Amino acid sequence: MLNNIYDALRSSIPMPDAARFYGLEINRAEFAACPFHPDNTPSLKIYEEHYYCFGCGAHGDVTDFTARLFRISQYDAAVKLNADFGLHLTDQQSVPMQQTVSPEVACRNWLHSAERILNEYLNMLCRWRMEYAPKTPDEKLHPHFVESLTKMEQYRFLYEQIRFGSESEKRRLYLTEHETLRKLAERMKQLTAVKSAPKRKAI
Numbered sequence: 001m002l003n004n005i006y007d008a009l010r011s012s013i014p015m016p017d018a019a020r021f022y023g024l025e026i027n028r029a030e031f032a033a034c035p036f037h038p039d040n041t042p043s044l045k046i047y048e049e050h051y052y053c054f055g056c057g058a059h060g061d062v063t064d065f066t067a068r069l070f071r072i073s074q075y076d077a078a079v080k081l082n083a084d085f086g087l088h089l090t091d092q093q094s095v096p097m098q099q100t101v102s103p104e105v106a107c108r109n110w111l112h113s114a115e116r117i118l119n120e121y122l123n124m125l126c127r128w129r130m131e132y133a134p135k136t137p138d139e140k141l142h143p144h145f146v147e148s149l150t151k152m153e154q155y156r157f158l159y160e161q162i163r164f165g166s167e168s169e170k171r172r173l174y175l176t177e178h179e180t181l182r183k184l185a186e187r188m189k190q191l192t193a194v195k196s197a198p199k200r201k202a203i
């Protein structure tokens, strides 16, 4: 019986998947260089549901690993894993997650949400270019207008790669653009929150 999100994460995300996903190289003996101490000989053993370092003694499950690696709390690590692996677990998780999410499914889920976020962002940049365009030649440029000029090409390229790229390209993006998209999603959320906040009536 799984009692909470930590149990659910442990049984949904194999430890080796998370380790690889966050950049560790695991050798055939299932050892990786330990990111928690200077490690010349790989001494971090990656088991299916936990890890143990024979060098520094670091050990724990997938949530412990993520928390330690990114120096974040256990709770934030759980939220991050939930998002990065495209799971939809909640804090009150009481129903056991039966199926393990395969890396392929996680990748597909990520691509799907990345496409949506990028589409939203690009639409917003288009709007900004019109709305915040300077009305006179000597007007100071609005940051939104500047952003619409500087970011458009880079993100449109990313969007097109995600939509039309080859499978291997998409897989690479999934591994490399995670942080970019996570930050963008966070920012979009904030921008939407600001926009939908009740406006004061002009006097």
Ligand SMILES: [Zn+2]
Binding pocket: 034, 035, 036, 037, 039, 043, 044, 053, 054, 055, 056, 057, 058
């Ligand atoms: Zn270690």
